[in-house]
Amino acid sequence: MSTVLITGATSGLGAALARHYLARGDRIIACGRNAEALAALKDAHGERVDIRLFNITDREAVIAALADVGEIDIVILNAGTCEYLEVDRFDAALVERVFAANFFGAVNCTEALLPSLPRGARLVYVDSLARLLPFTRSQAYGASKAALHYFARTMEVDLQPRGIHVLTTSPGFIDTPLTRKNTFAMPMLISPDQAAKGILRGIECGRRNIYVPWRFAAMLRVLGALPECMQVWIASKMKGLH
Numbered sequence: 001m002s003t004v005l006i007t008g009a010t011s012g013l014g015a016a017l018a019r020h021y022l023a024r025g026d027r028i029i030a031c032g033r034n035a036e037a038l039a040a041l042k043d044a045h046g047e048r049v050d051i052r053l054f055n056i057t058d059r060e061a062v063i064a065a066l067a068d069v070g071e072i073d074i075v076i077l078n079a080g081t082c083e084y085l086e087v088d089r090f091d092a093a094l095v096e097r098v099f100a101a102n103f104f105g106a107v108n109c110t111e112a113l114l115p116s117l118p119r120g121a122r123l124v125y126v127d128s129l130a131r132l133l134p135f136t137r138s139q140a141y142g143a144s145k146a147a148l149h150y151f152a153r154t155m156e157v158d159l160q161p162r163g164i165h166v167l168t169t170s171p172g173f174i175d176t177p178l179t180r181k182n183t184f185a186m187p188m189l190i191s192p193d194q195a196a197k198g199i200l201r202g203i204e205c206g207r208r209n210i211y212v213p214w215r216f217a218a219m220l221r222v223l224g225a226l227p228e229c230m231q232v233w234i235a236s237k238m239k240g241l242h
Contacts, residue, residue, distance in 0.1 A: 001026055002074055004072070004073065005028075009030035009038075011037065013196060013199075014078045018030055020197065020200055028050070029050045029051075030049055030050070030052070032053070057101055057108070059104075063108070066113055072117060072121060073121055074121070074203065075117065077105075077123075078126045079101065081097070083141070084137040084141070095140040098140035099140070102144035107151065110123075110155070117164050121164050121165070123155070124169060124199075125148055125168050127146070127149045127168055127170050128142070129172045130142045132221060167209075172189075172212065172220075173188065175189055175191050190212065190213050
């Protein structure tokens with residue numbers, strides 16, 4: 001039985017990951033801001049669920065909430081948000097909010113959890129396929145996920161001597177309360193359960209970069225390998241579809 005800590009465990013992908021690990025018989029440390037959802041998860045699974053209520057953007061609260069978690073086998077830093085930027089009404093505060101959750105939230109959790117990671121532990125950062133192309137209105141979201149991916153790769157370099165495996169997972173569109181707010185078509189949309197299954201397989205295999213769904217990821221990775229001028233041209237054409 002493994003101990004798995006998941007942030008953003010009360011809805012969407014995080015909740016699906018929690019369900020799948022619990023179905024395998026693992027112990028879950030479920031982290032989130034929704035006290036009612038966390039309590040329901042605890043009531044349903046008893047001692048196999050440890051709940052931690054905090055906001056990942058509050059560094060002191062994160063450190064306090066995770067100070068006594070004990071040794072953890074797998075950490076999945078999944079919590080995040082998305083807001084789209086309108087350049088005609090440029091809002092730096094929006095960019096700051098998105099970075100606070102998507103990037104600094106993961107950084108805060110990393111600081112709090114590193115002492116709890118033994119040799120052989122897996123530290124998983126959830127970024128996004130959005131980091132691969134300059135999508136319209138995605139300045140805040142895409143940049144925060146690109147920063148998180150770079151952060152993860154540098155953590156991989158520096159944690160190798162400690163035997164801690166750093167993985168990233170880059171999902172595409174997942175049917176969650178967050179994506180249901182989108183007003184544009186979402187190609188190759190998958191369910192949280194489909195995404196969770198793919199991510200679990202990737203973690204079990206120790207893949208450094210986990211992509212779901214793989215067909216959509218393959219397309220975007222090819223486009224992301226093109227010269228930047230071509231990427232901008234393609235993204236400009238896509239803009240008309242929004």
